[in-house]
Amino acid sequence: MGSTDRKEKESNFIVQGGILALASVLVRIIGLIYRIPMNNILDTGIAVYSTAYSIYSLIWMIASFGVPTAVSRMVAQRIGQKRYKNVDRVFRTAILFSIVVGGLAAGVLFFGANFFANVVFRMPEIKYALMILAPTVWISTFIGAFRGFYQGLGTMIPTAISQIAEQIVNAVMSIVGSYVLWNYGHKLDLEKGGKFYSDAYGAAGGTIGTASGAVVALLVCIVIYVSSRPQLKKMASRDKSKRESTSRIMKILILTMLPITLNSATYNISSILDNSIFGNYMDAVRSHDLYLSMWAAYEGKYHLITHVPLAFATALSASAVPNLSKVIASQADSKVVEGKIHLALRFSMLIAIPSCIGLFALADPVMSLLFAGTPKTNPLAATLVQMGCITVLMYSFSTITNGILQGIGKVSTPAKNALVALVGHIIVLAVCLWIFKLDVYGVVISDIVFGLFMNILNYYSIRKEMTSFHLEIRKTFFLPFVSAVIMGGFTLVAYDACHFLCHSNAISTVFAIAVAVAVYAVALIKTHAMEEEDLRNFPKGRVLVRIAKKAHLL
Known part of the structure; x- marks a missing residue:
């Protein structure tokens, strides 16, 4: 392959990743903006909302997070081999998977809401929010199949459009829902005493936005798919290769998804374990009210702010998987593969490094600007941001290297690395809480340790597969x-x-x-x-x- 072709392919790889990155950053900014009035409306109830959402995120990840990456990888491989007829069969099989697994996941969340609320987290306020989020899991599995299909075709535009539409609807409905139901719950609290109903109903109202946004995103994906069907059929008509059976595709899909899902679920399990361990520690050593206050600062402010810059790395990772898979399937020069890896790492660091420095420099002013309605936890949140801003750099690197490993065929490696990192994370968290009594600062320290482990393990995993590769x-x-x-x-x-x-x-x-x-x-x-x-x-x-x-x- 000539150098001109190589540069064009690398450029397209970054352009597609850039399109998705811009959309992802816009989505994160919209998410940041609508969480500001939600913080002001819910106050400590934002901890209830965040806890319910973290449980939903874990169930969603187990059911569907691996779908887009697996589908995009399988579609890209078949396009690289010019087996166009089987591209649509991969998509149809993914839809079948979504019907079954998405339905089961929704059932677990709906019928297990009481168990999660009262047994696992000792936070009964989250029950109603979990029940509203249950059907959203099912819808999200279908969205993942559509997005993965188009990413495999080499275009990130449908994913970008559906993400933006989803988040706009999510933002509006979350604010309206939390405001209406919080006020209803507040009236009940005035009658019965306490804050249970305002926190519980307010958080449930916020989750209405998540469900509404998912419905809109699915409709957008369906419209785009229907409009592009003639072109897809034309591609398939030129293909004379043998059709793959549904059972074979399903087997490959599941085997491809499992390690991706395990890797992503490990990240989310880390957050849920943090919440559970920290909650039990605070109930035993401090108080439940202080727990809600600290967790609102950590999850509702620190976590929200530090995850905005990660959108760029996440988008580049999503672009890297099908691009690397396609290049490897077409048996291209290894220099092309290394070129894509270097570009992905460079462009992700160009955003992550200044984000880290900027958050450290402006932590206090940014908190005062964004969360003026809840000033009590702003000093704590600003301190957490300054402590944990390095995680922006670490998680950006680990996210992009996860995508690189999956793209070069080492799909299970990031999951193994994440499990090792999770063990180290839990040990450090336990020591920080129960021995040094560092409270929420210990959670941030354990986050840093998790990112450090992932970076080291992922880098050496890439070097093991590509001995000529150096940072x-x-x-x-x-x-x-x-x-x-x-x-x-x-x-x-x-x-x-x-x-x-x-x-x-x-x-x-x-x-x-x-x-x-x-x-x-x-x-x-x-x-x-x-x-x-x-x-x-x-x-x-x-x-x-x-x-x-x-x-x-x-």
Whole structure:
């Protein structure tokens, strides 16, 4: 394969990942925005909502998280081998899987709501939220099949459109639902005393948005699929290869999904175990009210903020799996594979490193800006962000390396690594809580340990499979770090200067963020961390190059 073809393929890989990344970042921002009024409405009830959502996320991951990645990988492999007839059969088999497994998962969540609420978490307020979330699990399995199908075809646009539509509806309905049901619960609390009904009903109202968004996303996916059917049939008509049986495809699908699901579920189990272990510790050593307050700061603020930048790495990972699978299936040069891996790592670090520095620099102002309605837990949340901002870097690296390992055929390796990391995480958490009494700070420390284990294990797993592969330190890590440190310095000065002049945290924070973006972009180019060819790999890369040249940066 010529160098021109190789560059075009690598560029398309980043462009598709960039499209999904932009959509994912927009989705995270919408999620961040709507959680602000939800925090203000629910107050400590946000801990109830977050706990219910974490249980839903685990059930959803077990039932359907592996579907998009497995389907995209299987579709990409068959396209790489020009077996177009079997592409649609993979999709139909995934739909059959969704009908059965999604239905079972929904049943577990609905009928097990009381068990999760009263036995596992000792938080009876979450019961109603879990029951509302149950049908959403079923719907999400179908969405995963559609999204994986199109990712395997090499386009991230249907996934991006459906994600944005889903989140917009989710945002509106979550705010409306939590407001209406919280007020209804508050009336009951005034009659009966306590805060049970406002917390329970308010959290349940918030989950109505999740269900509504999933319905809209599924409808969008169906419309796009129906409109593209003629083109798909035309591709299949040119294929003379043998049809694969449904049973064979189902077997491959399940075997491909299992390690992916186990890996992702391990991440989510980590969060649920944190909640359960921390909740039992707080009930025994501190108090239930303090537990809700600390968990609201951790899950409702710290976790929410630090996970926004991870959208870029998640999107690149989703793009990496089918792209690497397709390249390997077509028996391309190993340099093409390594080129894609280097690009994925570089572009994810270009976002993760400045995000880490920026969160550390502006933790307190950002918390005061976003969560002005619940100021009591803002100082704690800001401290947690400064402690745990390194997890943005660690989880970005582990997410992208998970995708790389799955793309090169080592589907089960990330799951094995995650299990090892989980054991280390739990041990550190137990020591931090029961021996050192670090409270919620111990949860953040154990998060860092989990990310560290995953990074080390994933990197050595890649090196084991590709002995010629080495991390490119200078342009992937060192120069972006230097640029981010410069950015961080300018950001602090910009915030302090603006705040001195206008005495407004909101204006000063927005101004400082704008300065940070501009300074980081200039620093990347001036330190040669970003060359003209790199800029062209971004979506609208030619426009970015023109802007840089007009500004005399290139």
